Amino acid sequence: MSEARVFWINGPVLKARPVGSLQMKEAVFVGEERLAAEVIRLDGDAVTVQVFEDTTGLKPGAVVRGSGLPLAVSLGPGMLGSMFDGIQRPLSTIASSHGDFFRAGVEAPALDPEQRWRFTPKLDVGVAVVGGTVLGEVPESGNTSSRILVPPGVSGTLTWIAPQGDYKGAETIARLHGESGERQIAMVNRWPIRQPRPSARRLSTEQPLLTGQRIIDTFFPVAKGGAASLPGGFGTGKTVLLQTLAKWCDADVIVYVGCGERGNEMADVLDEFPELEDPLTGRKLMERTVLIANTSNMPVAAREASIYTGMTIAEYYRDQGHHVALFADSISRWAEALREISGRLEELPAEEGYPAYLPTRLAEFFERAGSVSTLQGVPASLTVVATVSPPGGDFSEPVTAHTRRYVKSFLALDKVRAQARFYPAIDPLQSYSGYVQHTERWWTSHGGVRWASLTKNVLALLEEQSRLEKMVKIVGRDALPAAQRLVLVCAEIVVEALLRQSAFSEIDRYCSSEKQMSMLNVADDFLSQSQRVVEAGVDPDTILTLPVVRRVQRMGEDIANDDLEAFSALTHDISTAFSALAPTFAQNDDNAA
Amino acid sequence: MISAARSLLHTGVTSVQGPLVFVRNVRGAGLYDRVDVITPEDAIRSGRVVAISEDRIIVEVFQGTDGLSLQGTRLRLFDEPVTLDVGPGMLGRVYDGLGKPTDGGPPIPARARMRVDGNAINPVRRDVPSEFIETGISAIDAMNSLVRGQKLPVFSGSGLSHDRLASNIARFARLRGTDSTDFAIVFAAIGVTFDTADHFRREMDEYGALERIALFLNLASDPSAERLLTPRVALTAAEYLAYHEGRHVLVIVTDVTNYCEALREVSSSHGEVPSRKGYPGYMYSDLASLYERAGRIRDRAGSITQVPILTMPNDDITHPIPDLSGYITEGQIVLSRDLERRGVFPPVALLPCLSRLMNKGTGAGMTSADHPALAAQLYSSYAQAQRLKLLSSVVGEEGLSASDRDLLAFLERMESEFLDQGDERRTLEETFDIAWRLLAQLPDESLVRLADRQIAEHIVAHRHG
Structure with a gap:
């Protein structure tokens, strides 16, 4: 292996003189402590290296040892339920060997090499296999089985396959005879994090990722295989929302990347996920989750790598035919890590000090999301949802603006709502989803024939409300005609009823699609009844005094997913209340006879 | 304990800029290592190595560089970071x-x-x-x-x-x-x-x-x-x-x-x-x-x-x-x-x-089961009242409804009775009591963050008390 000697050190970046040739993006180890690092620039007689660990005490003359391989992660059974740092070091293992605090130079295998997994072969000797072919299965965690695949790019005839039994990750479980001769395959394989794993072809995104959050599923859906961003200033509830999505969305496997965020938040996820149950399968949430934690005080270069580590792990599960969702909090912290390294390299900055290649890197990252047919021809998907933390809450800054170019769902979080403790603080007028048309068919076939028209009505109402509120600021509310005051009254009620959803209420934190549809119907009914009575001459403000309004506004919190009849009762009570305001005339139309 | 100090004193200061001292030909300095900077008057100041390149190191001097000279300044390097x-x-x-x-x-x-x-x-x-x-x-x-x-x-x-x-x-x-x-x-x-x-x-x-x-x-x-x-x-x-x-x-x-x-x-x-x-x-x-x-x-x-x-x-x-x-x-x-x-x-x-x-x-077993809802309602009403105040300052207070006036009164009392407490220490119970009392001034219709039970338990008592 090649080596180099350090002669220049600036924070996590160092330069070294190579003996032999190191490759771009090669994984290297620095000094006696073997700090993990990666080659990021080659020029003439110097290599530049970014170090994923604390470089305090590092001296010139330290040896940089090449590995001959790009920075890679280990993929195999045993990842679900675990927490890793940005370069896939297992945090629990490190805690038991090195204590409560991090130290530099800790090496630990990502997956326990001694752990045995029950392998059940699915193929017989003599079969021709290619990359992606399922060799066998391993029950990994809870109900999730890991399928052991032939690694991408490998093909040949199966000459031996292990019988059912318990094997370690690195043991050979199959042998192939291919063009390049004999090849052994183990359950655990390495894959470079910056290289997307291949699939057979991309499919169009048609199914919604059901998140149980009304404002997303009903109004701004995210498709399975789609990409979404959640931009918002500090305190607008990005992290709580992202964690809520990670808890309740209907993906098979969740990869949650805490990229440059708070340590207490990761502790919170570790505390809660093993306790909570997936509403669809009843299994513990932790059993389907892989956590990557590179908190804000952990080394900045590893933060840069963390989203790729998460993405590669997500692709590994996608390739097994799962629907995977990757949640990254926050993409801005990743961009800042990129900026910091770039600054130390003295690269020419583009906007706000960010390097000119920021948009390219963002595009590459978000393009790894997608709905695909895997190498074995099975439909699978990888959805990416990332938070964005714009400085000063200004959405025109580079990271928010460039992210927006590569995602189709843009869920803008609004400070004013958050300040009134209105959560999720997604602003319906600034947000949009490019997946509305894709998911319409799904809703139609799942009891939501009127879904498209009802959501459009509600959004139109909110649009009108915003226009009228500007007028009210000039002329006052009383100057508006009754029909317009009705818009204001109704919009306020509907916003409270549909868009507010408490992540901490046991009843309301997850809202089934049936309940969402029922609530949408109730809201629609309320709107048309209101309109009717106002046309009959009732003052719009009178509506606010109806006791049933309170029940409409609290229906999300008061009515459980399995109590859908309560919505019929509510609809009935709405009719009764409105009839009292302005009696409905006999339904039988006399003129029809 | 073996002292981590090196006996050697380094000279070779080539430049002093702001809090930084640039020193030539220093071997063996580690990143962020502790440094004693010895002034021409033999006073010792603390610093640390902040960057290392082939022919020089940069030292950050915590107590400033006033009075340092290129010739008279010496440095002692320690093989350890700054400690306490x-x-x-x-x-x-x-x-x-x-x-x-x-x-x-x-x-x-x-x-x-x-x-x-x-x-x-x-x-x-x-x-x-x-x-x-x-x-x-x-x-x-x-x-x-x-x-x-x-x-x-x-x-x-x-x-x-x-x-x-x-x-x-x-x-x-x-x-x-x-x-x-x-x-x-x-x-x-x-x-x-x-x-x-x-x-x-x-x-x-x-x-x-x-x-x-x-x-x-x-x-x-x-x-x-x-x-x-x-x-x-x-x-x-x-x-x-x-x-x-x-x-x-x-x-x-x-x-x-x-x-x-x-x-x-x-x-x-x-x-x-x-x-x-x-x-x-x-x-x-x-x-x-x-x-x-x-x-x-x-x-x-x-x-x-x-x-x-x-x-x-x-x-x-x-x-x-x-x-x-x-x-x-x-x-x-x-x-x-x-x-x-x-x-x-x-x-x-x-x-x-x-x-x-x-x-x-907060919540049951920690403060009070109704604490989270109380906080949410206080925030919701306070935000609504602030919006209303802004509006009424533009269009005047004549057009306000009775419930609007309730809200403005709530805002006033939040500031004078809830926020303003001088240097007096309030127990959580005293704080809750003031909060429920102020919310009780508002009609039920505007208390949508509270469940019916919470209204019955906390609000009604204050209305009649």
């Missing part, structure tokens, strides 16, 4: 910004030397902060609850009463149900005036709390590079007190803005590419390396709770200092110049305040 000697008896003492006792008392019997930069807590070893701290301040206890292990900064403005608020929190804070506070307090003054630091000390003295406090003072007149070290030294002392002596430590840092100014100054001496408003691009990570030192660790008795204070330049919350802080800390308490002017103390501007860990420490 920690040991029993750290409380009740006064230290300078680098952690040396300045009160004339005996030196600290060094039980251990701890790196001032600390080490990141492994996230799997963190314990979720969930123990409610009663601060005695209604705006915090009811609406932005503080829990042990949280970092909850005060965003203030120049001249506002943040110091008074901080010393009240330090005096009042206790766990519920306990009479005396069992907090040890580490107070780090960064670039503040002598008066501010002395006032805090006297305040604590008056309440007999001085023996629970360690004061680290970097005054406005002290060199700015030292400010980079002061919070780290103070937090290192806090970590010793928390994790070795098992104490619950409340760390008050004032003023983080001065720290950030020093960071910008040193960064610009390095010739680094600046980010927003000239602050370095790594300011987020740098601030995180301070704030993230709050927390609790599984199976360890102590905890570190941080209440850093920062003054927002021009009262602008989008300025990089409060902005980046807000992204790292677990909420913020924002003070309002408007309320201060009207004599409300503490002048807490409720709307922009937040405690992210509130839901961990």
Whole structure:
């Protein structure tokens, strides 16, 4: 292996003189402590290296040892339920060997090499296999089985396959005879994090990722295989929302990347996920989750790598035919890590000090999301949802603006709502989803024939409300005609009823699609009844005094997913209340006879 | 212990710029190693190696470079990072910004030397902060609850009463149900005036709390590079007190803005590419390396709770200092110049305040089952009332309905009866009582964050009482 000697050190970046040739993006180890690092620039007689660990005490003359391989992660059974740092070091293992605090130079295998997994072969000797072919299965965690695949790019005839039994990750479980001769395959394989794993072809995104959050599923859906961003200033509830999505969305496997965020938040996820149950399968949430934690005080270069580590792990599960969702909090912290390294390299900055290649890197990252047919021809998907933390809450800054170019769902979080403790603080007028048309068919076939028209009505109402509120600021509310005051009254009620959803209420934190549809119907009914009575001459403000309004506004919190009849009762009570305001005339139309 | 010092004294200073000294031909220096800089007058100043290139190193001198010369300056390098000697008896003492006792008392019997930069807590070893701290301040206890292990900064403005608020929190804070506070307090003054630091000390003295406090003072007149070290030294002392002596430590840092100014100054001496408003691009990570030192660790008795204070330049919350802080800390308490002017103390501007860990420490079994709903309703009504006030100031109050007038009256009373409490300590029960009483002035229709049961239990009684 090649080596180099350090002669220049600036924070996590160092330069070294190579003996032999190191490759771009090669994984290297620095000094006696073997700090993990990666080659990021080659020029003439110097290599530049970014170090994923604390470089305090590092001296010139330290040896940089090449590995001959790009920075890679280990993929195999045993990842679900675990927490890793940005370069896939297992945090629990490190805690038991090195204590409560991090130290530099800790090496630990990502997956326990001694752990045995029950392998059940699915193929017989003599079969021709290619990359992606399922060799066998391993029950990994809870109900999730890991399928052991032939690694991408490998093909040949199966000459031996292990019988059912318990094997370690690195043991050979199959042998192939291919063009390049004999090849052994183990359950655990390495894959470079910056290289997307291949699939057979991309499919169009048609199914919604059901998140149980009304404002997303009903109004701004995210498709399975789609990409979404959640931009918002500090305190607008990005992290709580992202964690809520990670808890309740209907993906098979969740990869949650805490990229440059708070340590207490990761502790919170570790505390809660093993306790909570997936509403669809009843299994513990932790059993389907892989956590990557590179908190804000952990080394900045590893933060840069963390989203790729998460993405590669997500692709590994996608390739097994799962629907995977990757949640990254926050993409801005990743961009800042990129900026910091770039600054130390003295690269020419583009906007706000960010390097000119920021948009390219963002595009590459978000393009790894997608709905695909895997190498074995099975439909699978990888959805990416990332938070964005714009400085000063200004959405025109580079990271928010460039992210927006590569995602189709843009869920803008609004400070004013958050300040009134209105959560999720997604602003319906600034947000949009490019997946509305894709998911319409799904809703139609799942009891939501009127879904498209009802959501459009509600959004139109909110649009009108915003226009009228500007007028009210000039002329006052009383100057508006009754029909317009009705818009204001109704919009306020509907916003409270549909868009507010408490992540901490046991009843309301997850809202089934049936309940969402029922609530949408109730809201629609309320709107048309209101309109009717106002046309009959009732003052719009009178509506606010109806006791049933309170029940409409609290229906999300008061009515459980399995109590859908309560919505019929509510609809009935709405009719009764409105009839009292302005009696409905006999339904039988006399003129029809 | 073998001294880590090298006997060799280095010369070869080629340049002195701001707090930085550039030295040629130094072999064997490690990144961030501790350095003694010996002035031509043989005085010793502390510094550390901040960058290394082939033919020279850059040393940051904490006590400034005034009086250094190219020829007469010598350096002694140590094979270790900057550390703090920690040991029993750290409380009740006064230290300078680098952690040396300045009160004339005996030196600290060094039980251990701890790196001032600390080490990141492994996230799997963190314990979720969930123990409610009663601060005695209604705006915090009811609406932005503080829990042990949280970092909850005060965003203030120049001249506002943040110091008074901080010393009240330090005096009042206790766990519920306990009479005396069992907090040890580490107070780090960064670039503040002598008066501010002395006032805090006297305040604590008056309440007999001085023996629970360690004061680290970097005054406005002290060199700015030292400010980079002061919070780290103070937090290192806090970590010793928390994790070795098992104490619950409340760390008050004032003023983080001065720290950030020093960071910008040193960064610009390095010739680094600046980010927003000239602050370095790594300011987020740098601030995180301070704030993230709050927390609790599984199976360890102590905890570190941080209440850093920062003054927002021009009262602008989008300025990089409060902005980046807000992204790292677990909420913020924002003070309002408007309320201060009207004599409300503490002048807490409720709307922009937040405690992210509130839901961990409130609710059944911790404070009261109805606490979260109460806080949500207070916020909802207060925000609605503020909007209405803004509107009525434009279109006049004549057109307001009766329920609108109720809301405006609620707003008025929130400020005069709930927020304004002077220096009086309120129990959580007293705070709740005021809050329910004020909400009872509003009609049921506008109390949608409360369940029917909660209205029946808390609101109705106040209407008829």
